Amino acid sequence: MIDDHVRAEIDALNAATGLVLRVAPETATARRLRDHAGDLIGELGRAGTWTRLRRVREEADRLRAEALDYAHAVMLRGHPLGEDDGAARALARHLCERAGLPGDVEIIASSGPESFTRVADLIRLPPHADVWHLPVLAHELGHYVIHEARHVRVGDERPLRERAGTSPQNELIADCYATYAVGPAYPLSCICLRIDPQELDLAPETHPPWRVRVHTMAEMLRLMSRQHGTQQYGGAVESWIRPAWTELTGEDAIDPGRHTAPMPASAILRLLERHLPRARYDAGYGVDGAERVLNGQKNVRRSGISPAHVLNAAWRLRRDGRRSPEVNRRAMALLLEAA
Numbered sequence: 001m002i003d004d005h006v007r008a009e010i011d012a013l014n015a016a017t018g019l020v021l022r023v024a025p026e027t028a029t030a031r032r033l034r035d036h037a038g039d040l041i042g043e044l045g046r047a048g049t050w051t052r053l054r055r056v057r058e059e060a061d062r063l064r065a066e067a068l069d070y071a072h073a074v075m076l077r078g079h080p081l082g083e084d085d086g087a088a089r090a091l092a093r094h095l096c097e098r099a100g101l102p103g104d105v106e107i108i109a110s111s112g113p114e115s116f117t118r119v120a121d122l123i124r125l126p127p128h129a130d131v132w133h134l135p136v137l138a139h140e141l142g143h144y145v146i147h148e149a150r151h152v153r154v155g156d157e158r159p160l161r162e163r164a165g166t167s168p169q170n171e172l173i174a175d176c177y178a179t180y181a182v183g184p185a186y187p188l189s190c191i192c193l194r195i196d197p198q199e200l201d202l203a204p205e206t207h208p209p210w211r212v213r214v215h216t217m218a219e220m221l222r223l224m225s226r227q228h229g230t231q232q233y234g235g236a237v238e239s240w241i242r243p244a245w246t247e248l249t250g251e252d253a254i255d256p257g258r259h260t261a262p263m264p265a266s267a268i269l270r271l272l273e274r275h276l277p278r279a280r281y282d283a284g285y286g287v288d289g290a291e292r293v294l295n296g297q298k299n300v301r302r303s304g305i306s307p308a309h310v311l312n313a314a315w316r317l318r319r320d321g322r323r324s325p326e327v328n329r330r331a332m333a334l335l336l337e338a339a
């Protein structure tokens with residue numbers, strides 16, 4: 001009887017990866033899915049007991065979901081309706097380039113919450129994420145960066161991954177990477193769009209409580225200011241992030257409360273400065289230039305404006321009460337241009 005179950009599982013895996021290989025035959029993602037499916041099929045063949053079958057089946061379920069989501073994304077992209085994720089892909093390309101990584105991640109629209117899954121390196125985002133939602137892409141990409149960033153000198157060491165031993169550590173490093181790479185826009189998007197003020201202290205097994213996460217992001221920015229002798233990071237905490245936090249929570253300070261962080265911001269900053277120094281966001285001229293473009297000014301110099309500048313300019317305008325569909329439309333166009 002168990003053989004029938006194993007056979008059905010293998011057929012389902014073959015069907016899902018077969019679909020991927022038909023819609024996207026030449027992609028690295030399709031090859032990764034096929035290879036991983038091959039490994040799982042080998043394990044299924046050796047499962048032998050119901051307990052082992054159950055364990056392999058869980059992984060096979062995840063792989064099938066990834067394969068089908070990827071196939072849907074590729075098919076949707078071939079349709080005019082699916083072209084809207086260009087800005088998100090441009091941002092991901094920019095961030096990967098700054099992190100010195102090849103960036104073969106795939107971004108797909110999903111009905112569920114945003115997430116990153118490993119086998120196919122898929123980032124799931126809500127469909128039609130607007131410019132104010134896009135900073136969360138940097139967090140999801142952070143999980144990819146943690147996994148892929150190599151030691152500068154020694155061939156195959158993965159220094160970030162070594163430090164991200166537990167899931168809460170991994171999440172906190174992804175938060176800090178996002179803050180490091182896209183600046184104040186990331187904590188602002190968390191506070192203004194994602195955090196439920198009633199759930200600040202909620203501590204699921206996988207994530208540190210929001211209180212700890214936002215505190216660590218703010219600490220990162222303050223430490224970055226100190227390290228680089230500039231007001232731009234710590235200054236943004238005072239002028240943008242803390243006021244938004246107070247508005248959301250009614251609290252004056254961004255306080256971690258009774259929780260301890262799984263890692264201090266200083267340790268994470270040291271890691272990022274050492275292994276990803278080019279990834280650091282720098283407001284420079286770019287954010288002012290981007291703000292002018294988003295305001296509809298003509299003849300603005302575009303060189304020096306990066307996708308991260310666009311996100312920060314959009315958030316500045318939003319916090320100044322100047323959020324509009326026009327700003328979003330211009331931001332999406334500028335993201336494509338700036339990448």
Ligand SMILES: [Zn+2]
Pocket residue numbers: 139140143171174
């Ligand atoms: Zn995460």
